[in-house]
Amino acid sequence: MRNNIIHVDIDAFYASVEELDNPSLIGKPMCVGGLSDRSIITTANYEARKYGIHSAMPVFMAKQLCSDLIIMPMRRSLYVEKSKEVFKIISKYSSTIEKVSIDESYLDISKNKHKPVDMIYAMKEDIKKNTGLTVSVGLSYNKFLAKLASDWNKPNGLMIITKSDIPDILKPLDINNVHGLGQKSQQKLRALGINTIEELLALPEDFLVEMFGKMGSEIYQRIRGIDNRKVEPNRVRKSMAVERTFLDTNDADLLREYIKNYATELSKDLSEKNLGFYTITLKLKNSNFKTTTHSKTFPHVIRTFDEIYEISLKIFDEQYTGEKLRLAGISASNLTDLNYEQLSF
Numbered sequence: 001m002r003n004n005i006i007h008v009d010i011d012a013f014y015a016s017v018e019e020l021d022n023p024s025l026i027g028k029p030m031c032v033g034g035l036s037d038r039s040i041i042t043t044a045n046y047e048a049r050k051y052g053i054h055s056a057m058p059v060f061m062a063k064q065l066c067s068d069l070i071i072m073p074m075r076r077s078l079y080v081e082k083s084k085e086v087f088k089i090i091s092k093y094s095s096t097i098e099k100v101s102i103d104e105s106y107l108d109i110s111k112n113k114h115k116p117v118d119m120i121y122a123m124k125e126d127i128k129k130n131t132g133l134t135v136s137v138g139l140s141y142n143k144f145l146a147k148l149a150s151d152w153n154k155p156n157g158l159m160i161i162t163k164s165d166i167p168d169i170l171k172p173l174d175i176n177n178v179h180g181l182g183q184k185s186q187q188k189l190r191a192l193g194i195n196t197i198e199e200l201l202a203l204p205e206d207f208l209v210e211m212f213g214k215m216g217s218e219i220y221q222r223i224r225g226i227d228n229r230k231v232e233p234n235r236v237r238k239s240m241a242v243e244r245t246f247l248d249t250n251d252a253d254l255l256r257e258y259i260k261n262y263a264t265e266l267s268k269d270l271s272e273k274n275l276g277f278y279t280i281t282l283k284l285k286n287s288n289f290k291t292t293t294h295s296k297t298f299p300h301v302i303r304t305f306d307e308i309y310e311i312s313l314k315i316f317d318e319q320y321t322g323e324k325l326r327l328a329g330i331s332a333s334n335l336t337d338l339n340y341e342q343l344s345f
């Protein structure tokens, strides 16, 4: 079976959302960023890009390039909402979706009944009609090339890279198009006079491994059109729990101490994965192996040690009958990815 992978990326995402909310901005150079001159631009609309303005540029520099530049403050919750809307539409077109950022995803459409191009046009239209946003799509037989293709003719682009295009289509490209080659690596190569993929193709694999370790081998393969990474659907975790069995005890202070440890552990696990949650459950098992659970759901996201400790201790003090216990635990459910969640503080 032929591999068909697409990479979808929303055009000038934050700026496009601002334009949708305020159409008078359309056609004017505008970017989203902080209001002080020292802050950084998160993105610019395509009008502003004509002046050379781009993401990560300090605001004062952008103003020097374009004195009429309009700067809109960040409204992250709005972008998160829009992102969810777009992903909901995208997920109608494949069940194998890997979300890689707020506005980017890979889809494996190899099993799709429809012709890839027909499917892509339908999806683009669906997104435009229902969210007002345009996306650029790259279609190819692996992730590396699909991502490269989605960037080819932004905005509202569609680019297809087939096997027969490789390696010629890549040769004239600057090495900054090689996804996986970071800024530092690019600098190292440029110092050697390597600026294009054609020049990079001339380097032996051993040499690249020497320079960049395992990634060197990966780069060697990618620029030859080989990339075996699969589209890995993001697994949604349902809950996260910490519990332990211990020697039967009815020492309430000791049990509270256990709960404190669980809260520490749970808050660490959550923060590592940048997750928060809405529901907490205290589980208690008595010496006769009878288990009881007590849950509480909150209207706001819970994430810190202090919150978890305070809430679980409160539930424990309300529910504990004084009987001997052999296990206690707390778990967090209704998890939410804080990367996509507007924090309320």
Ligand code: TTP
Binding pocket: 009, 010, 011, 012, 013, 014, 015, 041, 042, 043, 044, 055, 056, 102, 103, 154, 155
């Ligand atoms: P990108 O997809 O990199 O940029 P974009 O969607 O604005 O423009 P393009 O048409 O080239 O795809 O990033 C998506 C959003 O992520 C972007 O709108 C703002 C945010 N972002 C930052 O906050 N900081 C950054 O440095 C970058 C690159 C993006």
Ligand code: MG
Binding pocket: 009, 010, 011, 012, 013, 103
């Ligand atoms: Mg984008």
